[in-house]
Amino acid sequence: xxxxxxxxxxxxxxxxxxxxxxxxxxxxxxxxxxxxxxxxxxxxxxxxxxxxxxxxxxxxxxxxxxxxxxxxxxxxxxxxxxxxxxxx
Numbered sequence: 001x002x003x004x005x006x007x008x009x010x011x012x013x014x015x016x017x018x019x020x021x022x023x024x025x026x027x028x029x030x031x032x033x034x035x036x037x038x039x040x041x042x043x044x045x046x047x048x049x050x051x052x053x054x055x056x057x058x059x060x061x062x063x064x065x066x067x068x069x070x071x072x073x074x075x076x077x078x079x080x081x082x083x084x085x086x087x088x
């Protein structure tokens with residue numbers, strides 16, 4: 001998968017690495033577990049919800065709220081799969 005990321009993702013503006021390349025390097029170098037990743041995403045979702053509720057980005061409120069709901073659903077599914085995988 002690393003070869004796909006480095007070859008299929010173009011560099012960012014001004015020759016900077018793209019977000020996908022940076023994220024891939026960070027994940028592989030820190031070896032974040034799936035459970036830790038889910039927790040980080042939960043924290044990001046909470047932050048996003050707080051920002052929306054605080055009135056930030058009013059022109060994007062509906063889209064961000066939909067994104068937050070979808071992220072919540074994905075995180076619930078991931079948690080269910082993690083729990084099922086741990087019981088086997």
